[in-house]
Amino acid sequence: MTEKTFICRCEDLTKQEIEQAIDEGYTTLEELKCKLRLGMGPCQGRGCLLLTRRILCQKQGKKPTEINIPTTRPPEIPVSLGTLASEQP
Numbered sequence: 001m002t003e004k005t006f007i008c009r010c011e012d013l014t015k016q017e018i019e020q021a022i023d024e025g026y027t028t029l030e031e032l033k034c035k036l037r038l039g040m041g042p043c044q045g046r047g048c049l050l051l052t053r054r055i056l057c058q059k060q061g062k063k064p065t066e067i068n069i070p071t072t073r074p075p076e077i078p079v080s081l082g083t084l085a086s087e088q089p
C-alpha cells in the first residue's frame, strides 16, 4: 500500500489524506468520517472502514479489537439485480 493508494474509492480518499487527518488529530473512525466523509459513499464503508482501521492501528500501535467500526446509517442499501428482477410490480 503506497501513499497514493485509494482507501475510500467512493469518496476518492487516499492513504496519504487519511494519514494527514490522523496527524492533524482526527484519531477515531468517527472523527475521520466527519472530517473526510470516509465511509459515507454508496458502499457505506464496506470497502474502506476496515482498511482505515488498519492504518489507525499502525499509526497508533493499537490492536484492531481496540478500534470499533462505526455504526452505519445507510441512506440507501445496495440491492442485487436478481432481487430487483424478482420483485412483482
Ligand code: FES
Residues within 6 Å of the ligand: 007, 008, 009, 010, 011, 038, 039, 040, 041, 042, 043, 044, 045, 046, 047, 048, 049
Ligand atoms: S469505499 Fe469508502 S464509502 Fe465506499
